[in-house]
Amino acid sequence: MPRKKTKKLPFVTKLKIDPNGMPKHIGIIMDGNRRWAKAKGLSTTQGHEAGTKNLEAIVQHAKDIGIKHITVYALSTENWKKRAVDEVKGIFGLLINIVKEKKEEYKNAGIRIIVLGNFQAFPRKVKAAIREMLDIVLKNERIKFNVALNYGGRDEIVNAIKNIVKDGIPAKKINEKLVSQYLYTNGQPDPDLIIRPGGEFRLSNFLLWQMSYAELYFTETLWPDFGPKKLEKAIHWYQQRNRRKGK
8 A cells, every 4th residue: 555645744944843743732922022113113013013913924834833722922911901001002903903804814724713811801892803703613623822811820820719619619629630621721731832032031920820841932032023933943942852741
């Protein structure tokens, strides 16, 4: 019998990435849009536009090379409360435009959108756009694209505890598996790789429970410049790690 041909994945670098050793779930703390814009003499909104364009390329490429779950930190609870009003409005505008421009494309590409965080506090038009994205029915799901909006890792854990108490679950039945079921990422694997562009070396309250055994990759590259080649470089680095997970 003829040998079955192995599907060739569309890697963009010459790094030797093992298609069989891909992380199941990648988390990304998107950082550097404002600094990128300032360095180029552009407005903050233009920086976020560039970051959004790059995000679209990253999600598409992640899908194409076989990543099944990707979570991006788009707007933290702190950002939502402390950023300038005009900047937050600009971010909301980008969210609405993504729905208008990408809804059918994501549907046909098998990209399922999931929102992590409390978006009920957002303006009516933004909530409607998010619900529209969440209601997309896919024929063939290829990747779960989690977007953390008005999200905080501690808040997520507190919310999980409140719901466990609300459901009347006794203390003796509470364990790690149960807590995980009450998190926004219920049913998804924990991230294997967390990437933080932008030159900062902190976790910023992102997926605190889920990243317990994730590999942490930091880079000086600002988010708008962290394209598919940079993603593959991070994956290659990940594949060189000895993942003992406490063993």
